[in-house]
Amino acid sequence: MTRTGAYGERFGEFLRLEQAPPSLLSRSLRGTEIAVTETRNHHPVPGLSGSFALEDAYLVSLKLRDYPACEIWEQGRHLKKTDVHAGTTYLYDLKADPRYVIDKPFHSLHFYVPHSALDSLADQSGARRIDALDCRPVGHDDAIVRHIGASLREGLRRPDEANQLFTDHMMLALIAHVAQAYGGFRQTAETGRGALAPWQLARACDKLEADLGGKLPLQAIAAELGLSASHFSRAFRASTGLPPYRWLLHHRVRTAKRLMSAHGVSLSEIAISAGFANQSHFTRVFSAITGVSPGAWRRDALGATSREG
The missing domain is CATH 2.60.120.10 (Jelly Rolls)
Structure with missing residues (x-):
């Protein structure tokens, strides 16, 4: 064959x-x-x-x-x-x-x-x-x-x-x-318009949050909403300001911040729990989004908690 x-x-x-x-x-x-x-x-x-x-x-x-x-x-x-x-x-x-x-x-x-x-x-x-x-x-x-x-x-x-x-x-x-x-392809004027309905956005975010590793294809999420992948991607960006893959990276960082607020969990464990491939991957993405390394952010966060206590 x-x-x-x-x-x-x-x-x-x-x-x-x-x-x-x-x-x-x-x-x-x-x-x-x-x-x-x-x-x-x-x-x-x-x-x-x-x-x-x-x-x-x-x-x-x-x-x-x-x-x-x-x-x-x-x-x-x-x-x-x-x-x-x-x-x-x-x-x-x-x-x-x-x-x-x-x-x-x-x-x-x-x-x-x-x-x-x-x-x-x-x-x-x-x-x-x-x-x-x-x-x-x-x-x-x-x-x-x-x-x-x-x-x-x-x-x-x-x-x-x-x-x-x-x-x-x-x-x-x-x-x-x-x-x-x-x-010579030309999209219709309506193609780029419109955000997701509130229920669609909520369901899409739920699907993304449930798959921190990002293994779920774009097509699978779009199909749940009755949309094509390209339509869903455009509408999701119109709703959130970010394409789905970038939204997921930011959600991983939010998850990591929550985990780092607790004592006794290593950065490598947090990296895996938040959906990153490894600690190096976690450090690169976290630093790019927040402007500081995970270690520096954690020291500041725990220090602030201690001072408040």
Whole structure:
């Protein structure tokens, strides 16, 4: 059986990597798999890359290293030779069997975007479906893809710290941007309006609070409210000022503060209880949100309690 889905292990086979490269997966658009994979090799074996299964899907590739004189192939024929520069974005149509000659070190992020994800986005927005993305072999100076890529690289480096809500949020943003920038997608005016009803917000917050680890997909929370993931994400932000994954981080910090107000519990125990992957993760997030380290905050809080006593 032919395996589809150009991400993870299949990308390793495509580039003849010794190990499967790191990837993150989202199913926030009607269960359709959207993924990002980071590939790099400082000492590649020269030769033409492998092939992916032909499918109605695209790769959006953010180049993180210069690749001079890149030989690009499509449909079994040499297409062009071009200098690829770090920071540029290329789009590839997987129906055209894109390949390239591997003959120098490389480093890239690759977003796997099935056409069905673009269809789901259009259907949920009440907009016209996209016929195809613009996959001409030219490099795009795309600041939004660079920003999303930089955010997801943190998750790729520390997968145990990348909660699913964060991955889903970033993938939805990537799909919406790619659809608009390279497919001519236009959202209807009503799409971005409206907050959650009070009962919806209460139920959403209950679900988030019950899953401090952030393992619950965005789609699962949205489905409880009868909404699409993209609609729920926009409405939740309109209601709270924060996207769901950021709201969860702030709630973890509030939980940690409550736990730190008691004596005798270590910071490592508090980190796990508040939904963080480890104490290091806890310290980075807490410091970024509050401006002080957990230890400093705890000393001040306990000191204030002692003085009041």
